[in-house]
Amino acid sequence: MDTLGDLLDVVGGPSVRLLTAPAGLGVPVTEALLYDAGAPLSRAPGALLLAVGVPAAATGPLVRAVAAAGMTGLVVRGPDGPVAQAEEHGVALLAVDADAAWHQVHLLLASAIGARHAPPGHGLGDLFALADAIATATGGATAVEDPRQRLLAYSTVPGQPVDEDRRQGILGLRVPAGVENSEQYRVLFAARGPVRLPALGEGQLPRLAVAVRAGGETLGSIWTVDDGTLAPDAEDTLAQGASTAALLLLRARAAQELARHQNSDLLRRLLDGTADPSDAAQRLGLQGPVRVAAFVLDSSAALADAEQTALRLLDVVRLQCEARYGRQAAVLVDGVVYALLPAPGESGGARHRALAEDIVRRAGQSLRAQVRAGLGEVVPDVSGAAESRADADLVLRVLDADLPVAAVDEVRARVTLLRLGEVLGERRELSAGAWRRVLAYDAEHGTDYARTLVCWFDAGCDMAGAAELLAVHPNTCRYRLKQLQRHIGVDLTDPDERLLLWLQLRTLAGLSAATR
Structure with missing residues (x-):
């Protein structure tokens, strides 16, 4: 069984902070529950209760209820948690950022609990087993897709008929684009259950498909090739498969969010020089030269909600970096978004500069705000991440509207004069x-x-x-x-x-x- 200490080892850091643990870090943690003001608390030993809808300063009564229910602790949003009451009742008190979304916090904690004991195949790998099971039960080759029509898993049952669209989809891990395809997806996502869709052309086969949903959110879809010999209960099988797929996709998302959180926390410590470089390199999968890229909102622009816009900028940076480099680390620190980029053969920085320019352009369009980007120097390995970050920070300080993106080597004279000015200004004998x-x-x-x-x-x-x-x-x-x-x-x-x-x-x- 996981303990509070185990949980904090996984998610503890700036975004999940321990305010007090009067019973120690060895107390068990079994699950994360969302508080419902309209329902009484049931006894749940080892649970963490998320104080949804209750301001941190007003959670004193919840502390007593948590203790009475045998729960391990309470999670509040914001810094003003009832520490004294928690210590009085022997309840652990954790805090998350004031602007954190409760569903994201729940996803993070729920995925972290038991993460150390997760069996092999935990995540998208199980979708292949599900695709095989559906294909066996229905008699048709089956594929599972995400909402962007990317192939997540496909069946491998031998002897089942397939067509060229399926072959091309498996080869490219994406459904071939086309007007007819778009219309079929519109029909599919408008339906409440499985739908039968005609063949798109000569040599193609019809499909039986169903949308995969959780609540009101569409998570993807399941498609089964229909050559006219599907089992009589194929629609029921597909509907049941959609329910299972929803659970697997949510679990995979939770695992992905957990990995992102861990990578972000590790990058934060790399940038301030407190992480072990060899361990960080292994966990981040970054061997060899790297470079830090820094992105910031233009401070001259008046933004109604700069904090939320900065978080959205983090999402843009993370998405673009992951699209190019796969598993990637990005973090928001004091209003600046940092990304650690692999840099083999990147001494000139052409690829990184092109990426930074693309992110600045995309962020400007989606956030309706000016963004600037600075690239630090390429360093031999992650042990030099803090130095590359210092370079990137200096670059940000010398950028302007005419030069929104630059690598440190492009503005070496500017940053050198900037630092010289700071050194001269700090010493009386140098400024006289x-x-x-x-x-x-x-x-x-x-x-x-x-x-x-x-x-x-x-x-x-x-x-x-x-x-x-x-x-x-x-x-x-x-x-x-x-x-x-x-x-x-x-x-x-x-x-x-x-x-x-x-x-x-x-x-x-x-x-x-x-x-x-």
Whole structure:
């Protein structure tokens, strides 16, 4: 039997937090139950009760009811759980994020309980056994699909008639596209039970099909080839198979959500440098070079619900990365979505940049918000993920509307100057110098010596080039620089003095030739 400690080993972290465990972590955990205010609590030793519909601060009475029902603990939404009452009654108290969806929390906990003891074949693998069972009972080759017409499983019973559509579907793991196919799916998903569908063309065979549903959600469909010799009770068999398929698909989804949660938590620890790299590489299936990609909503855009939009951005990033790389880790940390990308042969970053641009475009369309993306440096293995993440964070800080996506090597000068400015600003002896006197003189006398200097530096100390940037005559620029040296005492013939003055004006004062 699982214990509370076992459960927290699987899902414990930022999204599921333990507030108190007065009876210790060795107490049993048997199931996760949803609270129903309209029904009394039955005795359920070892259960965790999810406080659906009850604000965390108002769950004190539920703590007493949980204790009376012999349950192990209570799960509240938000940080304000009744810790004192939980400790008084010996009930474990767990908290999830205030914006977490209860059905997702229930799915996560339910899948985690017993996850260590799950038998082989737990998940989509059982759908193949179901397809074989339906094919044997009905007498027709059977396939199970998801709502996007992707093939999840198919029967392998020998001797059953098949047609070209089935062969192509198995080869490509997807139903061949076509107008007629689309119409049959419309009919199928509108029906409440099994439907018989005609052949789509010459050489094709009819189908008996049924939608797979759980509640009001369509999870997929089951299709059986009908050559005219199906068993008399084939429709009943297919309907029963749909019920079983719904359970298997829900269980597979739960396992997938659990794996995503575990991968996200592991990535979070990799990014902050607290995870064991060798264990992380094995669990994430990432051997060899990797790179961190960071995505963030444009802070200049006014969003009504930035937190929810950031979660939707996480979904977009995760979906696109999984479509290209399969099993993938992505996590939302402090408003930034991070993805860890495999990078064999990616020193130039062309594929990763194309992926980032695609995600930014898709996210902009679906979220109606501007998104920016930064790619860190490629590192030899996951042990360097924290360094690649630091690079990606710096890239995000130098992006703008004209450059929404970039890899660190593309903006190396920008990020280097950014970091230099931070280092210079933190140290008194590095931030002192003539640049302050130049700015003070401009402020007091209404001169424009600081910008004249920066334009001259940016023009490679060419007077004509500086004058063009300033939109003045070269003699005007020359006169300003002479007056600057006379009034402030700057030696512009000294290359070290010029270098330091440019660096401080550029990084600490934030001036450039484009500054107005």
